Amino acid sequence: MEKLSRKWRKSGRSSQFDDDDNFSLPTRDDFRPIDSQEQEQLIRSFEKNLAQQSLLWKSVFAGLLLCYAAFLIFSIFQQAYYPWELRYHAYFMYEVDSWGIMSAEWAAVVVCFMVITGLLHNSKHHRRWIWYSCFPGILSAVFWLHHMLRLAKFRWDILWLPFGPLSASSICLYVDHVLNESSEEVRKLREYMYAYKAS
Template sequence: MQKLTRKWRKSPRESHFDEDDKFSLPTRDENRPIDSQEQEELVRSLENVQTQQSLLWRGVFSGLLSCYVAFLLYSVYQQAYYPWELRYHAYFMYEVDAWTIIAADWAAIMTCLMTIKGLLHESKHHRRWLWSSCCIGMIVAVFWLHHMLRLAKFRWDVVWLPLGPISGAGVCIYVEYLLNVSSEEVRKLRGYMYAYKAR
């Protein structure tokens, strides 16, 4: 109750300054250059944060693709041992044979595995894995879209068959690009370091 009373008794001008102070940054050291050691610590901390973020997001998207691979493996197993029991395969029963569906699912699995390798593999050729997976994903997408368009009625509930692998590869290429931009910014910051010794 006493806090509330004090708040009401404050003049509008005083409360305005208090609110401004809550959200303002300290300004007393604004013009002082950063010491070389402080610069090194700052850049090193940014490098560590960038490395952690890179590992985190590569792990997240690789995990999502791994779940999709597990689902596709189940799909292959079902089609091999219990043909046409899965609804999304049964739509194509009169269009293609069972082994062609299995081959398309294996191509989708290969696309996802190549994407995962491109995300997690630390080498100068990791982008080739990502772009190669995108090309195979495009072939899978064309295969499924061709057969979907030949159906008597276009089935929107299986649109993930053509778009799943290519979307996964495309999103991972974009994630890789963003992580590289972030890494490049930290590298530039290291290049901007200057020699200064505080007294």
């Protein structure tokens, strides 16, 4: 037991000294201005990293939305060929016509494809697609909530029907906003570049 406590004290002391090295005072070289060429390289690396991260996250969310849209299309065809067989459709058997269910799900599919277009479109106005997708999302949410409230018992397990498409639009708007903020920071950094030539 004593050996263990000695080892622990030794490792604690050595890590303390290692930490002190990490927090040493800066030397004169640490404050040397960055050469114009080094600035350009640094900002280009930031821009490249941002472009890769942006493409990755937009692709991830677009892929998730594509899967959700494929699920909704399957659900529509299931309702068309085998009406009321799916449990979440069967709840509305006495409340809504079959075409009403399919129309609401087609609206959700439209929302998904509008958001995907907004995410993957490289124009200046790509965010409009995501904003415009909120309107059919709201209509779909109102439709489902209206009929859910008319059921004899409120079904919490199908809360994704009204809020799925609207949540997709909101989350993707947030993702686009975060990526846009990062892009703005890199753009500001480029504006702060100064002319300096190391001698």
